[in-house]
Amino acid sequence: xxxxxxxxxxxxxxxxxxxxxxxxxxxxxxxxxxxxxxxxxxxxxxxxxxxxxxxxxxxxxxxxxxxxxxxxxxxxxxxxxxxxxxxxxxxxxxxxxxxxxxxxxxxxxxxxxxxxxxxxxxxxxxxxxxxxxxxxxxxxxxxxxxxxxxxxxxxxxxxxxxxxxxxxxxxxxxxxxxxxxxxxxxxxxxxxxxxxxxxxxxxxxxxxxxxxxxxxxxxxxxxxxxxxxxxxxxxxxxxxxxxxxxxxxxxxxxxxxxxxxxxxxxxxxxxxxxxxxxxxxxxxxxxxxxxxxxxxxxxxxxxxxxxxxxxxxxxxxxxxxxxxxxxxxxxxxxxxxxxxxxxxxxxxxxxxxxxxxxxxxxxxxxxxxxxxxxxxxxxxxxxxxxxxxxxxxxxxxxxxxxxxxxxxxxxxxxxx
Numbered sequence: 054x055x056x057x058x059x060x061x062x063x064x065x066x067x068x069x070x071x072x073x074x075x076x077x078x079x080x081x082x083x084x085x086x087x088x089x090x091x092x093x094x095x096x097x098x099x100x101x102x103x104x105x106x107x108x109x110x111x112x113x114x115x116x117x118x119x120x121x122x123x124x125x126x127x128x129x130x131x132x133x134x135x136x137x138x139x140x141x142x143x144x145x146x147x148x149x150x151x152x153x154x155x156x157x158x159x160x161x162x163x164x165x166x167x168x169x170x171x172x173x174x175x176x177x178x179x180x181x182x183x184x185x186x187x188x189x190x191x192x193x194x195x196x197x198x199x200x201x202x203x204x205x206x207x208x209x210x211x212x213x214x215x216x217x218x219x220x221x222x223x224x225x226x227x228x229x230x231x232x233x234x235x236x237x238x239x240x241x242x243x244x245x246x247x248x249x250x251x252x253x254x255x256x257x258x259x260x261x262x263x264x265x266x267x268x269x270x271x272x273x274x275x276x277x278x279x280x281x282x283x284x285x286x287x288x289x290x291x292x293x294x295x296x297x298x299x300x301x302x303x304x305x306x307x308x309x310x311x312x313x314x315x316x317x318x319x320x321x322x323x324x325x326x327x328x329x330x331x332x333x334x335x336x337x338x339x340x341x342x343x344x345x346x347x348x349x350x351x352x353x354x355x356x357x358x359x360x361x362x363x364x365x366x367x368x369x370x371x372x373x374x375x376x377x378x379x380x381x382x383x384x385x386x387x388x389x390x391x392x393x394x395x396x397x398x399x400x401x402x403x404x405x406x407x408x409x410x411x412x413x414x415x416x417x418x419x420x421x422x423x424x425x426x427x428x429x430x431x432x433x434x435x436x437x438x439x440x441x442x443x444x445x446x447x448x449x450x451x452x453x454x455x456x457x458x459x460x461x462x463x464x465x466x467x468x469x
Contacts, residue, residue, distance in 0.1 A: 056456060058456065061451075061455060063204075063210075063454075064154075066207040066211060067204060067206075068190075071198060071199040072150060073089075073093045074150075075139050075140045075147060075203075076147040078143060079143055084239070084242065085140070090115050094111040094117045097109075097139075101117075101213065101229070104213060112243075115139075116232055117229070117230070118249070119213070120229070121213060122226060123226045125466050127225070127469055129469055130224070130466050131225060131253065132249075132250055133225065133226075133253050134229070134249055134253070134429075135228075135256075136209075136422070137203075137231060138232045138233070139202070139231050139232065140237075144441070145197040146195070146197070150193075150197070150199055152190055153166070154188055154189070155190070155191065158184050158187055159186075162174055163191060165191060165193055165194030165443070166193055173438075178443070187447045188447065189446075189448075192444065196442065197442060198444040198445065198446065202258045204436050205257035205434035206231060208257055208451055208454040208455050209229060209458065212458035212459055216459065222459055223467075224462035224463060225462075225466055228251050230244070235258075235417070238379055241421045241425065244422070244425070251427060253427070253429070254419065254428070255458075257432050258431055259432055259436075260435075261450075262435055262454070263433065264433045265408060265411065265432050266431040266432075267410060268383065269382055269413050270344060270380075270413070270414060270415060271381045271382045272340065272342050272378075272380050273377060273379055274338070274341070274376070274377045275356060276374070276377075277373075277374050279300055279303075279335045279336070279370065279371075279372050280334055280372070280373075281294045281295050281332055281333055281335070281367070282370060294367040297331065297335050300337050303356075303359050303360055303363050311355065319344050321343025321344065321352060322341075323355060323356060324339060324340050324342070325337050325339050326339065326340055341353055341376075353374070380420040380424075381424060383419055383423040383424070386423040386428050390428045393428050396464045398410065399464050400464050405453075406453060406457075417429075432457060434446075435447055435454055
């Protein structure tokens with residue numbers, strides 16, 4: 054079936070959503086990490102209720118749940134869920150976003166007016182080659198845009214609107230989930246899997262149109278605690294062993310070939326993300342990533358071996374390495390449910406795109422949902438250059454994402 058949708062609402066919704074600051078905060082211990090994320094959640098609930106989605110609600114933890122009831126006579130269509138996250142990255146401000154629509158893009162440099170140093174060049178953003186004639190949305194140069202992941206939120210919301218207003222699209226029960234705090238790794242900490250009651254889920258949080266991701270990094274966080282020896286600096290000779298300097302030496306000895314700035318494809322990395330301390334104690338925090346769990350463990354050993362080597366020159370100092378799992382490669386779960394990925398690829402093809410299976414050098418809510426009993430690959434949302442001031446999305450790619458969601462609902466109904 055071809056869905057001839059002429060009244061897409063994704064753009065108008067997206068422009069509305071990016072005006073709400075939903076930046077998450079890794080230093081916070083509240084759930085959600087910032088109360089302002091609920092401002093978007095409340096708006097989404099209001100819009101869903103206005104569509105006629107009667108059970109839409111925001112829970113105490115900042116999650117939005119909603120249900121589109123089945124409209125098919127088939128009794129055994131599996132319940133599927135669509136998920137996107139509402140928060141934006143702590144890496145760049147999401148306050149006061151001023152979106153700009155660059156209509157009918159023809160390959161020119163896009164200069165962002167509030168900071169002329171922010172220029173989108175096609176050679177730096179290669180997917181712009183596929184956008185000739187399309188409409189590109191950016192921020193104004195001083196903030197991120199928020200396409201990660203408000204593009205996905207807007208696309209799911211538009212798909213809900215289309216399902217309700219186009220009853221000829223037959224589908225089973227569809228669940229909607231919008232999460233907080235994905236950008237700080239806590240996006241599904243308080244998800245109620247039983248409430249969702251879904252067989253499969255799809256995050257709408259990927260990059261280029263046509264892409265589907267069935268594989269993510271496996272991820273650990275690591276904390277290296279260095280215990281030095283403090284002494285009065287005027288009388289420190291032969292006594293002081295500065296934990297700050299030890300931390301600096303260890304950081305400098307990390308192999309460049311294992312750094313994120315020197316890896317791509319299927320290569321993992323070890324990345325120091327924060328250092329703090331005094332002479333007596335210093336702490337280095339790392340993120341460790343790889344597609345292979347065995348390699349992940351070996352990367353932690355690299356940190357351990359460097360620390361031991363460095364501390365040979367500091368006999369009165371010591372270290373402790375704490376490694377905490379964050380998420381795991383969802384492919385090991387998805388390979389047990391091949392139809393979930395297969396139906397996603399079919400939906401992309403039905404939306405007139407070349408479907409491409411990809412691995413993502415990162416993680417999504419789907420990584421953890423998959424290991425919580427809800428298999429969850431990731432479908433494109435059209436977002437690009439996320440977490441920075443040059444973030445952008447194509448309006449036409451957003452429409453393709455909406456069509457993909459609609460086709461995916463239909464595929465599950467047809468094949469049940």
